[in-house]
Amino acid sequence: MRQEWTLCDLGCVEYHAAWDLQERMQQERRRNERSDMLLVVRHPPVFTIGRAGSRRHILASEEVLATEGIRVWEVDRGGDVTYHGPGQIVVYPILDLRQYGQDLHAYVRSLEEALIRTVGVFGVPARREPGLTGVWTDKGKIAAIGIGVKGWVSMHGIALNVRPNMNHFRMIVPCGISGRPVDWLAQWQDSVVEEEVQDCLLQNLADVLDATYEEEVFHETAAAGMAKDQGA
Template sequence: MSARSIACAWLGRVDYRPALGVQEELAAARQSGAIDDTLLLLEHPHVYTLGRGAAEHFVVAPPPGVPIHRVSRGGQVTYHGPGQLVGYPILKLEGAARDVHLYLRSLEETIIQSLRQYGIQAGRRAKLTGVWVGGRKIASIGVGIRRWTTLHGFALNVNCDLSFFDGIVPCGIDGCRMTSIAREGRDDVEVAGAARSIADRFAAVFGCDSRWIDAAEVWRIARADSGLEADCG
């Protein structure tokens, strides 16, 4: 029985930038020890994000009206949107857990176990971080670590419109095809339901107790003040 506890919160649909602000605020609070490890679960409106290593040309043909954000995480280009479960774990990695690859593999394990509950056999591919079903990618991972506190996380396609991935070269892998829980035959799964399953598996994989906290509590902790950054032109 671990003394560690992780607070899980379902935030619903949140714009990318405020969500990033919340993460940064929570990460600062986590570093200072003001809060426990926290797992934010949410869904974004349509958005493309580019990791630090990402080349702009991986955004091939963005549909009009979909904003593009460049963010300080590893990984390449990805899409977020309705029907996709996004998880942002704000964890302080300590002791043996201070291993970046171990953390990435644990996130994959969480998703793989959760998909197994839905009867979907998913796995890993060598050197291609993420979770795959056959040759298709069902979940993307990209994390940032600041003073051993984690930011960003994973995105699991539940029943999102996969055509939005056509506008990009996901993760910089040419010809990378995407899938979703719905595409794999479980069109009865909702994003909020997947969030419960993920929270449950996350606690199991990371060996901690999970408890749910209210979204309002998260917003209270994170008086998100994401400065000005215009994304025009």
Template structure:
């Protein structure tokens, strides 16, 4: 974007691999801080160790193995207050948790979810993958195969939780659940579907953040790198 209009900056916190329980606590704190105006609109960009999560509907029947067996799979289980059904998070899956004021962004809940879907669709297209939403089936699909999941929480107009985009996770973990509660549908990844060689995961994380920022009309992104304690600002329109 150009001209002398007001700049709208989205902070992107690059956190690397973080345990799911730690991000739950972090999101709770950041939502409270965002509501009080102590932090700006921001997005957490990270990956999780192998983790299964339920949404607030508690559809335990969509876990296809005994809960007691999950430790043997090297996975944790968490029950959350986000929307959506059971899903899996793991290495080589890009996770974004936006902490936004929807009033400031100028969106309602449905348009917000559509924006998350649009960001994943755009990034998939960079690698020759034609992904799209599927009506009432929230998330992003390549044919009948799901490549990106969405589960959000909106409390008094402030968002948490978000999206999970499969770069190249171990898809075997999804066989132990009914992913997002949708039976007889496969899960796929960018690695399986891409027409070209993929860059490092960090590049795809960056592209997702950039696409998200453009979709929600931020002009700039300020990156905070937790591992290097550095900051970088770039244009969301670049």
């Protein structure tokens, strides 16, 4: 049966606030108090370290991080160190995976497939890499994936590089993988429009996971003081 999602575009949100919101929504989804949801966000510059990560993979000093306004969070997703910032589309699916085959590996492959289809629309040939998570091109890793699951309900998710600050990526060992560059969509097509990429990605996620979605204004964002100006 085709699943139904609620889509909430939160704009630019501090990472810790979006994390708190995900945890609350995950708990509510586990209690069946909410439907499946997609949270779409942009983050101010931040490095996050997953369960398999190491702070050694952050190469910049505390002084440089402070100068650049980059915060660091240790989080409960899979994976190592990654970067989020303006020019990157981040999607956090809050899904009851029992409705999608109850298979974590298949779920991750579905996220990869949606990303591969999306960048393909904009003329970028992308693929999986054996033994690695995420989406790759001949120029590097263009999208990262890191999920967390409790009671078969997902949180965390995917990040697609459209036009990020590439200097920030040079301050880390992305995903703990040395010697592999990071790619971004605008490197292939400079005229790409971020909003068009987002719309395409959301539709591909729905198609791959056999779902439909309806956008909803999320009033709790303003109430919690979470929303930031898009220029943050």
